[in-house]
Amino acid sequence: xxxxxxxYSNTNAVTRSISVDFFADLLSDSxxxxxxxxxxYFKLSTSVRxxxxxxxxxRIAKGLDALxxxxxxxxxVDSAANYTSIDTMIKDYVYDYVYGHTADQYSSGVTxxxxxxx
Amino acid sequence: MAYISIFNDEDNRYxxxxxxxxxxxxxxxxxxxxxxxxxxxxxxRTGLGAAFPTFLIRTLDDVPxxxxxxxxxxxxxxxxxxxxxxxxxxxxxxxxSSTSSSSKSVSSSSSKSVSSSSSGSSISTxSSGSSISxxxxxxxxxxxx
Numbered sequence: 001x002x003x004x005x006x007x008y009s010n011t012n013a014v015t016r017s018i019s020v021d022f023f024a025d026l027l028s029d030s031x032x033x034x035x036x037x038x039x040x041y042f043k044l045s046t047s048v049r050x051x052x053x054x055x056x057x058x059r060i061a062k063g064l065d066a067l068x069x070x071x072x073x074x075x076x077v078d079s080a081a082n083y084t085s086i087d088t089m090i091k092d093y094v095y096d097y098v099y100g101h102t103a104d105q106y107s108s109g110v111t112x113x114x115x116x117x118x
Numbered sequence: 119m120a121y122i123s124i125f126n127d128e129d130n131r132y133x134x135x136x137x138x139x140x141x142x143x144x145x146x147x148x149x150x151x152x153x154x155x156x157x158x159x160x161x162x163r164t165g166l167g168a169a170f171p172t173f174l175i176r177t178l179d180d181v182p183x184x185x186x187x188x189x190x191x192x193x194x195x196x197x198x199x200x201x202x203x204x205x206x207x208x209x210x211x212x213x214x215s216s217t218s219s220s221s222k223s224v225s226s227s228s229s230k231s232v233s234s235s236s237s238g239s240s241i242s243t244x245s246s247g248s249s250i251s252x253x254x255x256x257x258x259x260x261x262x263x
Contacts, residue, residue: 090154
């Protein structure tokens with residue numbers, strides 16, 4: 001069952017939610033591999049929009065090396081190290097949802113994303 | 119939640135391995151904050167007929183007993199547990215079966231049903247309990263957003 005991580009903004013007295021679930025699927029980027037290669041992964045999604053009123057893409061993490069910024073850097077700190085746990089990975093993704101990031105933040109090559117709109 | 123279904127034609131039963139996300143304060147943690155982790159359970163029974171414990175996964179080092187950590191990624195980790203359960207369960211220890219036997223079929227499910235088969239066994243994966251079909255062709259593929 002998916003979990004919903006609620007983020008409460010005291011300033012605006014509103015709560016936003018991010019859904020996190022675990023899946024086993026063929027992914028479209030894995031079909032060049034053996035056709036029966038099922039991939040197990042975490043998927044994060046939300047219906048919330050950012051301050052530019054743009055939606056968020058689905059985010060997929062196949063391992064602890066799936067760093068939030070373009071798979072190259074973590075979002076909350078300038079680090080290229082793998083996440084140390086599932087919990088730190090999810091928290092870093094949530095951080096990225098809430099605070100967004102600048103273009104090429106930490107030299108990750110990531111495109112800019114505005115913070116979450118509360 | 120992702121799950122994999124395993125059909126054992128020796129007893130005509132389906133067994134499941136479940137992979138579920140959990141966010142909670144964990145009693146064995148030194149902190150009182152919520153942690154996100156993966157819980158792995160199965161309906162298979164051990165060779166002695168007892169239930170397998172629930173495995174709590176925090177990192178890729180949390181591999182099954184007897185396996186060498188770390189797992190490469192979540193796919194590698196999940197496969198380790200599936201193999202562990204099959205090996206240690208009554209399925210794997212039945213006198214006329216082997217883990218590589220074609221009488222075994224393995225399936226898991228997702229929001230899209232996917233199937234593949236070899237040697238008479240069927241494999242499908244999923245996470246929402248969608249229908250599982252057996253065959254040699256892929257029925258659908260989910261796209262990464």
